[in-house]
Amino acid sequence: MNTYSRHPIVLVGGEGCWVRDIDGKKYLDFITGIAVTNLGHSHPAVVKAIEDQARSLIHVSNLFHIVPQVELAEILVKNSFADKVFFCNSGAEANEGAIKLARKWGTANGGRYKIVSALGSFHGRTLGALSATGQKKYQKGFKPLAGGFKFVPYGKIEPLRSALDDEKVCAVILEPIQGENGVVIPSDDYLPKVREICTQKNVLLILDEIQVGLGRTGRLFAYEHYGIEPDIMTLAKALGGGIPAGAVLARDEVALYLTPGSHGSTLGGNLLAMHSGCAVLETILGDGLLDNADLMGKYFLQKLRTLADKYKLIREIRGKGLILGIELRSKDIGKGIIKKCLEKGVLLNLTEEKIIRILPPLIVTREEIDFAVEKLDESFQAVS
Numbered sequence: 001m002n003t004y005s006r007h008p009i010v011l012v013g014g015e016g017c018w019v020r021d022i023d024g025k026k027y028l029d030f031i032t033g034i035a036v037t038n039l040g041h042s043h044p045a046v047v048k049a050i051e052d053q054a055r056s057l058i059h060v061s062n063l064f065h066i067v068p069q070v071e072l073a074e075i076l077v078k079n080s081f082a083d084k085v086f087f088c089n090s091g092a093e094a095n096e097g098a099i100k101l102a103r104k105w106g107t108a109n110g111g112r113y114k115i116v117s118a119l120g121s122f123h124g125r126t127l128g129a130l131s132a133t134g135q136k137k138y139q140k141g142f143k144p145l146a147g148g149f150k151f152v153p154y155g156k157i158e159p160l161r162s163a164l165d166d167e168k169v170c171a172v173i174l175e176p177i178q179g180e181n182g183v184v185i186p187s188d189d190y191l192p193k194v195r196e197i198c199t200q201k202n203v204l205l206i207l208d209e210i211q212v213g214l215g216r217t218g219r220l221f222a223y224e225h226y227g228i229e230p231d232i233m234t235l236a237k238a239l240g241g242g243i244p245a246g247a248v249l250a251r252d253e254v255a256l257y258l259t260p261g262s263h264g265s266t267l268g269g270n271l272l273a274m275h276s277g278c279a280v281l282e283t284i285l286g287d288g289l290l291d292n293a294d295l296m297g298k299y300f301l302q303k304l305r306t307l308a309d310k311y312k313l314i315r316e317i318r319g320k321g322l323i324l325g326i327e328l329r330s331k332d333i334g335k336g337i338i339k340k341c342l343e344k345g346v347l348l349n350l351t352e353e354k355i356i357r358i359l360p361p362l363i364v365t366r367e368e369i370d371f372a373v374e375k376l377d378e379s380f381q382a383v384s
């Protein structure tokens with residue numbers, strides 16, 4: 001069905017940070033499948049994991065124990081706040097799982113069911129995740145949505161504090177950085193204060209790290225920057241290395257509310273996705289990719305700031321690790337810049353019509369960043 005407006009190219013191959021179209025033209029891929037191919041394309045560890053797994057067994061369902069699912073859960077638990085993991089297939093499905101887990105916990109803890117989310121947030125397209133999404137444009141025409149969701153401005157503490165005066169609230173769901181909304185980065189004290197209020201009110205904090213988790217910000221999980229821990233976290237996108245995978249992580253005392261039969265997913269935690277996921281996590285942690293994301297992110301930010309000094313069309317540059325945004329002053333030029341960059345061999349994404357979102361693979365090099373900045377410079381020159 002006609003659900004996507006697509007770029008006029010057909011991609012057939014890729015290696016590292018680069019993809020190739022059907023005519024053999026190469027592009028620097030700084031969209032990474034929308035924050036999915038964090039290791040770049042055709043990473044040997046991911047290719048090997050998928051090949052090996054496909055040869056032995058692809059799927060058996062969650063009626064049986066499977067080794068890679070346990071291994072991936074162990075890696076995630078060892079490297080996060082969580083004790084337990086539920087696996088699914090996508091970001092929306094992970095958030096559905098998190099909402100259901102919070103509701104199950106809330107039902108048992110005072111009959112609470114309301115969930116507070118942020119304006120401008122994006123949590124997915126299924127009805128539950130869409131109900132948690134604070135953007136009217138995605139909800140238009142799909143009502144009635146699921147009830148029990150309240151919205152507060154992102155990055156502001158007092159409205160959140162007031163929303164939690166409602167005794168029926170069981171959880172708060174937030175992105176550590178709002179990705180779809182245009183790389184909106186809250187002040188450093190925002191999440192610590194949110195954590196403090198949630199703890200005071202005995203309300204669960206759900207962090208949606210679907211876009212910013214798994215190394216993108218220079219730490220394995222974005223919450224690590226702020227010295228806090230959530231009660232529930234959702235992951236997807238990069239988790240399966242391009243094979244669909246999602247996850248809900250929680251501490252034991254919360255996770256125990258999901259019991260056999262209360263939630264599930266036929267393909268969730270499938271052998272292929274889990275084996276690929278192990279390769280992704282082992283490579284991020286073992287190949288110094290967190291340090292590279294941090295270092296290259298700082299380099300990129302500094303380079304983009306020189307562009308902002310040069311072109312009045314740029315309103316602001318922002319970024320944390322390898323999620324970066326160029327906010328334009330006007331909505332009129334965004335599409336033109338993206339088109340020019342594509343012609344010059346760099347793939348970039350536009351959100352909210354005026355924010356160029358840049359999501360390079362975590363393996364990116366200085367030379368590749370220089371290439372992208374050069375092409376952006378030429379594109380701004382052409383458009384101005």
Ligand SMILES: Cc1ncc(COP(=O)(O)O)c(C=O)c1O
Pocket residue numbers: 034090091092093095122123124125175179180208209210211236237
């Ligand atoms: C923060 C966040 N949550 C959830 C989702 C939904 O993920 P999916 O498209 O895998 O359902 C996205 C997708 O862009 C996202 O950025």
